[in-house]
Amino acid sequence: MTSGHDDVIWHVRCRPGTTPDGHRRVVDPLGDYTPLVQPLPPEAALAQLRGAGRRLFGAAPGGLAARFRIQALAKHGVDTHIGIADTWATATTASAHVGRSGVLHLPDHRAVEEFLAPLPAAPEWSQPTACRSRPPPSMRSTGTCTTRSSCGPRSWT
Template sequence: MSSDRAAAARSTVMHVRCPDRLPDETYRQVLEQLAGLSPVVQALPPSAALVELKGALRYHNADARHLGEILRVRTISRLGVDVRIGIGPSITVAATASAQVEAPGGVLAIDPDHAAAWLATLLVDPLRGVRHSGHDAHLAQLPAGTLLDLVRDPGNQVDPNAIHVQHQGVFLGWIAREIARPLALALDEEPAPRIYVQLTTDARSIAQQNGADQLHGRDAITLTVMIAPQ
């Protein structure tokens, strides 16, 4: 098997997620540690980065998970910073994997053969900003299983990865910030994977029994996101 075919059969995309509100200088130092593993590094300010590992796997004669663990040891010992690392065959898989690693840090590597099944269902908990959407009355009419749409909100001044959740063009709220970055990366990919979203919570029943105000709670509404890779 040629080296290119061998690389294609392995997960070679690494997504690194630093702690929130990391100082700019420390973030720059983390990027320097990444460059020590691979020359192909893309900064994703303010606190993340992508690394292509194809050449690094051959150079270091190590698998991707081992390189992730090496990176953690270096950032912890040299910078006092732990990182969350996702590794996969695509940006979508790697970024989604890093979001699933619990703080303060760890490595989650997804094998290419299992990527589609792993991405098939991802719970997002919860829907944010229902009160501020101004359309809780519309949400109150929707039962569990209702299909929703994701629309990028790149002009958002608070979070450049912000994503609107809509139903038939009606804005209902935002994807939770914790999961917005990997989904934003997925939506921005060319070609983008197919992403389906549906209500997990029966908003209609909650509203009928307790009133639409009960939909405003921080943990009141949950979604299910289903991702079909390219």
């Protein structure tokens, strides 16, 4: 999924341990917001919302995401965390750091920079075994290992 100028990406993360049926019950209603949905089993999905679709619903991306969270919890009993940004990687990282609201919207590059600045650039947890050892010099500040270290689930409190 790539993002155009007026597009945003939602990374919808279900509570760990969500059943496959619960995951499907979260992914299917995303189609009511956009046809551009990519399920990421077992517990996540990406959705690209374009400007025209957002205008149709009459709400900002954060407001739509909050509405979606409430619907997923009320109708299907599945708690979600939603990160919103202009790239899938940033949205994925944001969904792991949403706070009490359950939604984190990074609307511009300044917000992204402020959000990412304090996050670790070294592997710390929740990464494949290959990443647990010291990464090669080319991957010390970018790449799969460092991306995974900031994208893993933090807390559901």
